[in-house]
Amino acid sequence: MAPQFPDFRRVRRRIRRTLCYGAKQPHSINLPLSELVVDFFNKRCPFDYMRPETSASISGRGYADPCTLVVAMVYLDRLRVNDKAWFESSDPTDLYLPALVVASKFLHDSDTFDRASNADWAEAANISSQHLNQLEWEFVQKMVGVF
Numbered sequence: 001m002a003p004q005f006p007d008f009r010r011v012r013r014r015i016r017r018t019l020c021y022g023a024k025q026p027h028s029i030n031l032p033l034s035e036l037v038v039d040f041f042n043k044r045c046p047f048d049y050m051r052p053e054t055s056a057s058i059s060g061r062g063y064a065d066p067c068t069l070v071v072a073m074v075y076l077d078r079l080r081v082n083d084k085a086w087f088e089s090s091d092p093t094d095l096y097l098p099a100l101v102v103a104s105k106f107l108h109d110s111d112t113f114d115r116a117s118n119a120d121w122a123e124a125a126n127i128s129s130q131h132l133n134q135l136e137w138e139f140v141q142k143m144v145g146v147f
Contacts, residue, residue: 011067033069040073041092044080050092058093058125063116064100071103072096079142086142097125097132098139 034055041050122132
């Protein structure tokens, strides 16, 4: 079940206000946040970079909200700190997409309106569902040692 306790709602409301989303439920990540993701990877992945169009197309479909992005970035930062060699050798898109998927699954349970299936995420990223499942599985295996 998705975390819907009062403290979570208060934190989600605060994140929306801080990121200038207002009171309405955001259905996608705005351009400044997409640029923040691109900047994160461009600074921390010395051998590869993420194009702004990639981040915008993944988050522009409406499957990721600001709270999902914050959780995904926490996952990515913890993985970067604990397994820097793997993080730096991976393609940024192959890290960002499964982080969003796992964060979305954590925040939005299977019975909620905000839920998106792996097929929806794969379509948004223009990759096969099978490849996304493989990326997600590898990401979760790396997370097991971190958390």
